[in-house]
Amino acid sequence: MQTKENIVIFSETSGILQDVYVKEGQHVSKGQLLAKIDDGGLEQQVSQSEIQLALTKTTFERQKRLWDQKIGSEIQYLQAKSTFEAQEQAVNQLKTQLAKAAITAPFSGVIDDIITEQGSVVSPGQSQLMRIVNLKNMYIETEVPENYIKSVVEGKDVKVEFPILGTSVDTKIRQASNFINPANRTFKVEVAVPNKDENIKPNLTAKLKINDYTSENALLIPLSIISENANGEQYIYVISNKNDKGEATVNRAIIETGKSQNDVIEVLSGIENGTEIIKEGARSVRDGQTVKVIKY
Structure with missing residues (x-):
């Protein structure tokens, strides 16, 4: 059993993990704020840069109006424009960096594990913060012998049995690979698994029964x-x-x-x-x- 939405969230910036707003087992929505890393005064830099941006914008707009009326020199107009665009780009870069300090949910799901505790020092690309899992988008990927390539196709009925849970679900093949593995002469199929009650977990053992042939009046x-x-x-x-x-x-x-x-x-x-x-x-x-x- 697998899910396409099962990831570990890493830190994208350096600093102290200032706040953790969620706990293990909590359901979260896409875009929800999960944690915050101390920005080291970056927010103040953004505010100051925005003030400077407003000034350069005003200067540029005035210089543009003068230039449109053929007043002043072209070099003054181009310098004002260049200064404004450079300051605008600098503010956007600071905002992008500041946004990395706010950890948000990439998709709706459940906080499965809080890996780094509040107050810990984190670094980009190395510190694992937490794991988020969405159990509603489960699937099984398995390999089927190549002699079934004509009969095991997208849309075929499949019964998935879970011995440990003592349950089974009826579903269909949602994707059949066009590539034959030369090592074992098999091709991959992907089977969607409905999981409304979220009792089916990643890596749970399952048994598939794929209907590759149907005859209503078979003798x-x-x-x-x-x-x-x-x-x-x-x-x-x-x-x-x-x-x-x-x-x-x-x-x-x-x-x-x-x-x-x-x-x-x-x-x-x-x-x-x-x-x-x-x-x-x-x-x-x-x-x-x-x-x-x-x-x-």
């Missing part, structure tokens, strides 16, 4: 009663001409088989629904033999 017989002749034809023994005494004739029926599962196989042709077949003793009878049918 199934035990695999153990099928034999093969010298021509490679498969056959079973059926009974016919049953009389009132329960006596019947054994006949060999050449059959064509299809898909198999566990200990049964589908019969595509050779017998019809309702045909009585010999199961017990199928290996010890012969074609044309008379037998007595006993019902248990």
